[in-house]
Amino acid sequence: MAAVEPRLLKGFRDFLPAEQAGRQTMLDAITRAFEACGFAPLSTPAIEYADVLLGKYGVEGEKLLYRFLDNGGRDVALRYDLTVPLARVVAQYRDLPKPFKRYQTGTVWRAEKPAHGRFREFMQYDADIVGAASPLADADCIAAGILALEGLGLDRFIVRIGHRGVLNALLAGLGILDTGLQLAVLRVLDRREKIGEEAVGQMLSELGIFPENSERLMRALNEGETGLDFAMLSATDAGSQGYAHLSRVVEVLRRMGYGERIRWDLSIARGLDYYTGTVYETTLLDLPSVGSVMSGGRYDTLLETYGVPAIPCVGISIGVDRLFAALVELGRAPTGATGPQVVVCILGESVLMTAVGVVADLRRAGVRTESVPEPTARLKKQFEYASRRGARFAILLGDAEVAEGRAAVKDLATGLQESVPLADLVEHLRHAISEG
Amino acid sequence: MAAVEPRLLKGFRDFLPAEQAGRQTMLDAITRAFEACGFAPLSTPAIEYADVLLGKYGVEGEKLLYRFLDNGGRDVALRYDLTVPLARVVAQYRDLPKPFKRYQTGTVWRAEKPAHGRFREFMQYDADIVGAASPLADADCIAAGILALEGLGLDRFIVRIGHRGVLNALLAGLGILDTGLQLAVLRVLDRREKIGEEAVGQMLSELGIFPENSERLMRALNEGETGLDFAMLSATDAGSQGYAHLSRVVEVLRRMGYGERIRWDLSIARGLDYYTGTVYETTLLDLPSVGSVMSGGRYDTLLETYGVPAIPCVGISIGVDRLFAALVELGRAPTGATGPQVVVCILGESVLMTAVGVVADLRRAGVRTESVPEPTARLKKQFEYASRRGARFAILLGDAEVAEGRAAVKDLATGLQESVPLADLVEHLRHAISEG
Numbered sequence: 001m002a003a004v005e006p007r008l009l010k011g012f013r014d015f016l017p018a019e020q021a022g023r024q025t026m027l028d029a030i031t032r033a034f035e036a037c038g039f040a041p042l043s044t045p046a047i048e049y050a051d052v053l054l055g056k057y058g059v060e061g062e063k064l065l066y067r068f069l070d071n072g073g074r075d076v077a078l079r080y081d082l083t084v085p086l087a088r089v090v091a092q093y094r095d096l097p098k099p100f101k102r103y104q105t106g107t108v109w110r111a112e113k114p115a116h117g118r119f120r121e122f123m124q125y126d127a128d129i130v131g132a133a134s135p136l137a138d139a140d141c142i143a144a145g146i147l148a149l150e151g152l153g154l155d156r157f158i159v160r161i162g163h164r165g166v167l168n169a170l171l172a173g174l175g176i177l178d179t180g181l182q183l184a185v186l187r188v189l190d191r192r193e194k195i196g197e198e199a200v201g202q203m204l205s206e207l208g209i210f211p212e213n214s215e216r217l218m219r220a221l222n223e224g225e226t227g228l229d230f231a232m233l234s235a236t237d238a239g240s241q242g243y244a245h246l247s248r249v250v251e252v253l254r255r256m257g258y259g260e261r262i263r264w265d266l267s268i269a270r271g272l273d274y275y276t277g278t279v280y281e282t283t284l285l286d287l288p289s290v291g292s293v294m295s296g297g298r299y300d301t302l303l304e305t306y307g308v309p310a311i312p313c314v315g316i317s318i319g320v321d322r323l324f325a326a327l328v329e330l331g332r333a334p335t336g337a338t339g340p341q342v343v344v345c346i347l348g349e350s351v352l353m354t355a356v357g358v359v360a361d362l363r364r365a366g367v368r369t370e371s372v373p374e375p376t377a378r379l380k381k382q383f384e385y386a387s388r389r390g391a392r393f394a395i396l397l398g399d400a401e402v403a404e405g406r407a408a409v410k411d412l413a414t415g416l417q418e419s420v421p422l423a424d425l426v427e428h429l430r431h432a433i434s435e436g
Numbered sequence: 437m438a439a440v441e442p443r444l445l446k447g448f449r450d451f452l453p454a455e456q457a458g459r460q461t462m463l464d465a466i467t468r469a470f471e472a473c474g475f476a477p478l479s480t481p482a483i484e485y486a487d488v489l490l491g492k493y494g495v496e497g498e499k500l501l502y503r504f505l506d507n508g509g510r511d512v513a514l515r516y517d518l519t520v521p522l523a524r525v526v527a528q529y530r531d532l533p534k535p536f537k538r539y540q541t542g543t544v545w546r547a548e549k550p551a552h553g554r555f556r557e558f559m560q561y562d563a564d565i566v567g568a569a570s571p572l573a574d575a576d577c578i579a580a581g582i583l584a585l586e587g588l589g590l591d592r593f594i595v596r597i598g599h600r601g602v603l604n605a606l607l608a609g610l611g612i613l614d615t616g617l618q619l620a621v622l623r624v625l626d627r628r629e630k631i632g633e634e635a636v637g638q639m640l641s642e643l644g645i646f647p648e649n650s651e652r653l654m655r656a657l658n659e660g661e662t663g664l665d666f667a668m669l670s671a672t673d674a675g676s677q678g679y680a681h682l683s684r685v686v687e688v689l690r691r692m693g694y695g696e697r698i699r700w701d702l703s704i705a706r707g708l709d710y711y712t713g714t715v716y717e718t719t720l721l722d723l724p725s726v727g728s729v730m731s732g733g734r735y736d737t738l739l740e741t742y743g744v745p746a747i748p749c750v751g752i753s754i755g756v757d758r759l760f761a762a763l764v765e766l767g768r769a770p771t772g773a774t775g776p777q778v779v780v781c782i783l784g785e786s787v788l789m790t791a792v793g794v795v796a797d798l799r800r801a802g803v804r805t806e807s808v809p810e811p812t813a814r815l816k817k818q819f820e821y822a823s824r825r826g827a828r829f830a831i832l833l834g835d836a837e838v839a840e841g842r843a844a845v846k847d848l849a850t851g852l853q854e855s856v857p858l859a860d861l862v863e864h865l866r867h868a869i870s871e872g
Contacts, residue, residue, distance in 0.1 A: 003740075003741065003742060003743025004487045004488055004490075004491075004741060004742055004743070005742070005743070006488065006523075006524045006525075006527035006528040006742040006744075007485065007488070007528065008481065008484075008528070009481065009483060009484070009485060009506075009510065009512060012481035012483060013481065014478070014479065014480050014481070014525055014528075014529075015477075015478065015479035015480075016478065016525075016529070016532075017476035017477055017478060017538065020476075020477040020478055020479045021476060021477050023479070024467075024477055031460075032802070033799075035773050035804055036799040036802060036803070036804050036805065037799055037804075037805075037806060038775055038776035038804055038805065038806035038825070040453035040456075040457060040773070040774040040775055041451075041453055041456040041457050041460055041772070041774075042450070042451065042452065042453060042456055043450065043451040043456045043459070044450050044451075045444065045445065045448035045449065045450070045557050046482065046514075046543060046545075046557065047445060047448060047502075047545070047557065048444075048445070049443065049445060051440045052440055052442065052443070054440075055440075064507075066483075066506065066507070068504035068505070068506075069504070070445075070502065070547065071500075071502070071547040072547075074445065076445060078482075087442075088442045088443075089442075089450055089452075091442035092442040092443065092444070092450075093450075093452070096452075097824065099809050101775075101806070102453065107482060109482075109483070111506065111507040111508075121481050121482065121483065132809045132810075134809055134810050136792070136807065136809060136810065137809065139792070140806065140807075143796065143799075147799055147800070251789070252788075252789070252792050255789040255790075255792050255793050255796075256792050256793060256795070256796035257793065257796050257797075258796075304439075305439065305440060306439060306440055306441070306442040307439025307440070307441070308442075336477070337471050337476070338476040338477075339474055339476055339537075340474035352688075353687070353688070353691040354691075356572070356575070356688050356691050356692050357691050357692060357693065359692070360579065360691075360692035360693050360694075361693075363469075363472040363473055363579075363583055364583070366468070366472060367472070368471055368472050368473075368474055369472065369473075369474065370473060370474035370537070370576065371572065371576075373535050373568045373570055373572060373573065374568075374570050374572070388533065389474070
């Protein structure tokens with residue numbers, strides 16, 4: 001058989017040990033934060049029936065689905081996010097106690113055009129509350145996300161919070177009543193930070209919005225919390241209700257001590273079709289160009305698409321890979337174990353069997369340990385191996401040591417070496433390691 | 437749009453919080469064991485070019501690949517195991533330091549006919565050593581697996597260890613020299629425990645093996661370590677070398693203290709085509725019917741299929757889902773956090789903002805905390821909610837408490853209630869929780 005070139009698909013990545021260990025440390029920190037907020041874990045399949053996913057992400061999103069016929073000819077697709085599978089779960093297991101607070105991390109797939117920082121396979125880490133209409137629930141999701149970012153050592157970030165209902169009311173106040181047109185306007189506004197107000201004005205004009213209305217809209221968005229044009233808001237009940245809801249979310253987050261982390265920002269629209277209320281995005285102040293690292297919102301009507309009564313839902317999603325890349329760029333990359341703390345050197349075949357017993361004892365005591373790959377007499381090579389593996393300590397076992405019932409323990413950081421009775425070895429190393 | 441029925445594909449599963457929390461606890465325990473043995477994490481994509489995976493799993497295995505054309509018309513497939521992606525990584529990044537000891541957990545997909553306990557999506561947890569031909573490496577992988585199972589509280593299990601080279605030598609000694617026929621015989625032998633010796637003899641006879649040879653073979657397999665028919669072994673060098681290798685693996689494991697956990701068993705063949713040396717399977721003594729929960733072996737020629745020089749490889753793979761199901765059946769199911777330890781009850785709108793501050797403070801201190809979903813005056817309902825969420829403590833905040841700067845803390849297990857100053861609340865609850 002001809003040799004196959006070992007290669008990756010474009011937009012897909014391997015994570016080699018140093019990076020993957022850091023990613024795992026990051027995921028663990030997020031897990032701790034989400035659990036501290038009372039969320040519980042859920043796992044759903046990577047593959048769903050295509051119709052379960054369709055009609056949720058908008059026309060452009062749907063084009064990005066990895067959709068195929070499986071071996072039984074079923075029309076299936078890889079999951080595009082973790083939100084729609086959650087909605088499917090809640091619709092399917094009707095008796096799940098509500099509010100249902102779940103966290104979930106996993107890989108999602110989108111057939112995007114690969115570009116710098118944009119991948120076809122990436123991880124999300126979500127926390128959602130199903131069955132709670134209260135603004136307390138929105139605040140809880142945002143607070144969980146903030147706790148997670150703080151747990152990763154991040155300080156300089158801002159969660160910008162808006163509300164689709166308020167934004168729609170503003171649009172309605174300007175006479176933009178058609179849902180399709182509203183969605184088109186929202187999509188333009190969503191790009192406001194990226195492309196600037198002038199380009200937004202131009203694109204709105206192409207949608208048939210008069211310049212004076214674009215200006216009023218922009219002014220309302222910029223004025224924010226205090227200076228809002230309430231005359232425009234009163235165009236719909238949903239608008240004033242949304243305004244009250246959003247105000248409460250912001251107030252709760254402030255009382256939780258997150259006043260400096262949040263910002264009222266009505267221009268947030270989010271790209272996805274399913275959002276109905278609050279929407280939020282997170283900017284790293286020292287790396288604004290990476291875009292939002294944590295986003296979400298309320299989606300109170302998504303369940304209806306499965307033929308069940310609407311259940312209010314709200315959630316937040318951390319873009320794990322984007323956030324990890326940002327942490328690396330900020331010099332705050334999490335790290336994790338990538339090898340042994342102790343390497344047992346074996347000075348000759350005759351002590352091999354003693355050595356493997358020492359290895360096993362240290363491991364049982366929780367010390368990350370391995371032996372050199374082969375017994376060999378060249379000690380210098382064995383030390384080099386221990387260093388290369390990142391070990392802090394090398395244990396030397398030769399005939400003389402074993403005859404005396406002792407081992408030599410070398411601290412590879414300081415070069416100091418001491419003789420330790422075999423019987424005390426485990427305690428000695430546990431202590432030495434815990435002292436750093 | 438017509439409603440879509442929320443449903444799962446056959447052979448796929450959701451894991452709701454209680455089960456998923458237990459699975460995560462199990463995965464964490466395996467991670468600790470593999471890290472204790474010096475393995476480092478790797479992550480590879482779920483999707484690979486189809487040709488990267490083809491030709492590794494045998495004809496029957498290959499039929500089970502989830503293979504499809506992606507949006508760019510590329511012939512791709514979901515990964516079938518974690519071993520072949522590892523081989524691809526090692527062939528692709530030629531300068532990875534060897535030995536390369538990696539662990540990896542992840543989902544794999546096989547379009548099996550769904551049956552009781554057989555799924556199309558399941559998790560594996562692997563540890564492999566690339567670039568070490570020594571029997572120490574085989575023993576290290578098996579030891580890592582044993583440490584993982586012990587870490588899950590398992591005691592009654594046996595790792596049965598055989599060797600393909602020895603088995604092939606036995607076959608050659610009986611004149612079965614054709615590779616295709618050898619493979620067919622191995623596949624039959626592989627089912628020996630399931631179908632019994634009589635059925636095996638019948639199937640071997642259908643392959644053209646004379647009954648006296650089947651009997652000699654079966655006798656050699658049953659005699660094991662000490663009584664092996666060396667006359668048959670000497671038919672090939674590979675046979676005697678394999679015998680020496682296997683003997684050393686078993687000796688090392690015994691010296692590591694695992695003598696009672698391992699058993700010499702030459703009948704092990706494993707289904708996959710890529711194994712070349714030692715092969716092993718693990719039986720739970722109290723649940724033999726579930727089959728092997730941890731298997732692996734040596735595959736020294738797999739890298740060659742990528743046009744790179746052969747690199748010796750050996751590994752072990754834990755069947756996460758099968759093992760978890762077995763732990764449940766044995767009454768040893770791991771558990772994990774599925775909700776808050778503390779629920780803050782809010783007796784009226786006026787104390788809401790104090791309450792959310794208390795919630796945030798407890799979370800920052802690592803106490804799993806949430807408030808009731810809505811401020812409401814009906815205390816009994818709020819207590820019921822706290823109990824239903826699995827909390828141990830309820831904190832009561834009303835106007836009187838807040839005016840005094842205190843909160844009532846109720847132990848939901850004992851019913852005892854005490855008044856605690858708000859300033860001491862975090863310390864009080866941390867202490868109460870750590871005391872269980």
